[in-house]
Amino acid sequence: MDQRERLESYRDRLYGYAISLSQDPDLSRDLVQECALKALSAKKIPQDEPAFRAWLFRILRNAFLDHLRAANKLADFTLEESEDLDPDVWSAEERMVDAVTVRVALAALPTGQRDIIALIDIAGLRYAEAAVLLDIPVGTVMSRVSRARQALLLRISGSNVTPLKSAQGGRRR
Amino acid sequence: MSRLEKDWETLNAYVDGELAPSEAAAVARDIAQNPGTAETAATLSSLKSALLEQADPPGDFELLPPAATDRKPQVWRAAHTAATAAVLVICMAAGAIWHWGTSRHDTANIQVTAWYQEATDIHRDWVASRSGERPPALNIPATAALTAPELRIPDLSDSGLTPILLQAEAQLGSMTGYRVGYGGSRGCRISFFVLQGDGEIPVHLTARKDGAPQALAWRHDHAHYLLLAEGMAEARFDLIARTLQNVTADWRPLSPEIRTALQKNRDKSAPCTA
Numbered sequence: 001m002d003q004r005e006r007l008e009s010y011r012d013r014l015y016g017y018a019i020s021l022s023q024d025p026d027l028s029r030d031l032v033q034e035c036a037l038k039a040l041s042a043k044k045i046p047q048d049e050p051a052f053r054a055w056l057f058r059i060l061r062n063a064f065l066d067h068l069r070a071a072n073k074l075a076d077f078t079l080e081e082s083e084d085l086d087p088d089v090w091s092a093e094e095r096m097v098d099a100v101t102v103r104v105a106l107a108a109l110p111t112g113q114r115d116i117i118a119l120i121d122i123a124g125l126r127y128a129e130a131a132v133l134l135d136i137p138v139g140t141v142m143s144r145v146s147r148a149r150q151a152l153l154l155r156i157s158g159s160n161v162t163p164l165k166s167a168q169g170g171r172r173r
Numbered sequence: 174m175s176r177l178e179k180d181w182e183t184l185n186a187y188v189d190g191e192l193a194p195s196e197a198a199a200v201a202r203d204i205a206q207n208p209g210t211a212e213t214a215a216t217l218s219s220l221k222s223a224l225l226e227q228a229d230p231p232g233d234f235e236l237l238p239p240a241a242t243d244r245k246p247q248v249w250r251a252a253h254t255a256a257t258a259a260v261l262v263i264c265m266a267a268g269a270i271w272h273w274g275t276s277r278h279d280t281a282n283i284q285v286t287a288w289y290q291e292a293t294d295i296h297r298d299w300v301a302s303r304s305g306e307r308p309p310a311l312n313i314p315a316t317a318a319l320t321a322p323e324l325r326i327p328d329l330s331d332s333g334l335t336p337i338l339l340q341a342e343a344q345l346g347s348m349t350g351y352r353v354g355y356g357g358s359r360g361c362r363i364s365f366f367v368l369q370g371d372g373e374i375p376v377h378l379t380a381r382k383d384g385a386p387q388a389l390a391w392r393h394d395h396a397h398y399l400l401l402a403e404g405m406a407e408a409r410f411d412l413i414a415r416t417l418q419n420v421t422a423d424w425r426p427l428s429p430e431i432r433t434a435l436q437k438n439r440d441k442s443a444p445c446t447a
Contacts, residue, residue, distance in 0.1 A: 004237075009443045011236045013359075016228025029234060036236050049441045099226035106227070120189060121224035124359030124444050127191050146178075146185040149220065 013123050020118035021064045035060040054129045077111045105155035113148035188217040190333045288345045296364040296401045327420045331435035333357045359444035366399040389414040404446035412438050
């Protein structure tokens with residue numbers, strides 16, 4: 001696998017991370033391409049896959065932070081952790097968890113919560129890798145992930161979005 | 174932190190494959206015994222699948238602008254060569270895998286080829302439909318092996334894979350059994366078929382090499398096994414298959430050495446690309 005192929009294997013996840021952060025398709029495209037160019041022109045490239053993964057997504061995240069800084073919107077990058085755990089999340093009654101509903105609910109989260117969710121669930125980082133990237137303890141990653149998902153599920157359950165029916169109709173073999 | 178918050182954190186970490194084996198075993202027991210926990214775990218699993226759907230760029234999206242497509246720093250070529258050599262060494266050290274599909278035309282070859290085609294359709298239908306389909310309740314203990322007389326679910330959590338689908342009545346040709354669908358957090362999906370009957374599948378690992386998805390089959394007595402994935406790093410797929418081949422021989426829990434190997438192998442692997 002050459003450098004392009006190695007990067008290409010992260011193409012979709014880089015875009016998914018970028019769109020989760022920015023909520024802007026054009027900006028996401030620019031961020032990913034900027035990230036790819038920086039990665040290809042770097043003099044020192046991590047060979048170890050976890051280190052490479054964290055390095056790659058850190059480049060993208062820094063590019064997004066630079067964009068916020070240039071637009072004087074860095075203060076928008078907030079975590080706004082939710083308060084006490086809502087027991088309704090734990091009981092988890094019927095929820096409509098599909099891609100469209102999740103996309104709408106994700107967009108409503110504070111950027112910091114979108115960040116941690118996207119790093120784990122879209123970028124596919126392990127907690128330890130996210131901890132290195134964010135420069136926080138693994139335990140803090142674990143806490144932030146669970147709280148961000150709690151906030152996401154609460155938004156899903158409180159939304160009026162009607163999930164699309166699967167074309168497959170839930171068919172299983 | 175309240176007990177509720179601690180449990181919620183722990184369940185999230187379990188679904189992410191981030192717990193130590195002893196903690197994961199405790200959560201798996203809770204899931205098996207508590208329908209409420211099982212449903213919450215299923216919701217989290219469903220949420221993770223839906224989030225992965227967000228990684229879907231427009232069709233015309235290019236990773237690099239056209240002017241930058243010819244850049245190829247030499248250091249990457251050297252790394253590629255070294256990585257390829259390392260994979261080859263690992264594969265050679267691990268032992269031979271027999272191949273079928275292009276040169277052998279015996280009964281086993283014909284049977285496995287027929288299985289392969291059926292299994293490919295089933296696997297691809299599952300993967301294609303997962304975006305609109307809630308995973309079934311995650312009430313399958315993910316630790317060690319579920320030792321019910323006719324249903325055993327190998328633990329692949331060390332490879333970042335958890336069982337998210339159980340098809341209790343699967344059939345390939347005249348063979349019947351069940352299928353377990355495993356999912357990972359980085360897009361990997363594996364179908365593991367366990368089938369009973371009088372077949373001609375060789376005992377040794379036999380690979381399908383002339384097409385996608387990746388497939389490896391083996392047999393112990395009258396129990397036949399077929400593993401399928403798509404877009405998974407080959408070394409990772411081979412290690413999982415070898416692990417399952419050993420597990421299905423006696424259904425003993427994985428040794429610490431194998432668990433470590435699975436974890437390291439998973440950490441070093443790129444996400445699945447299919």
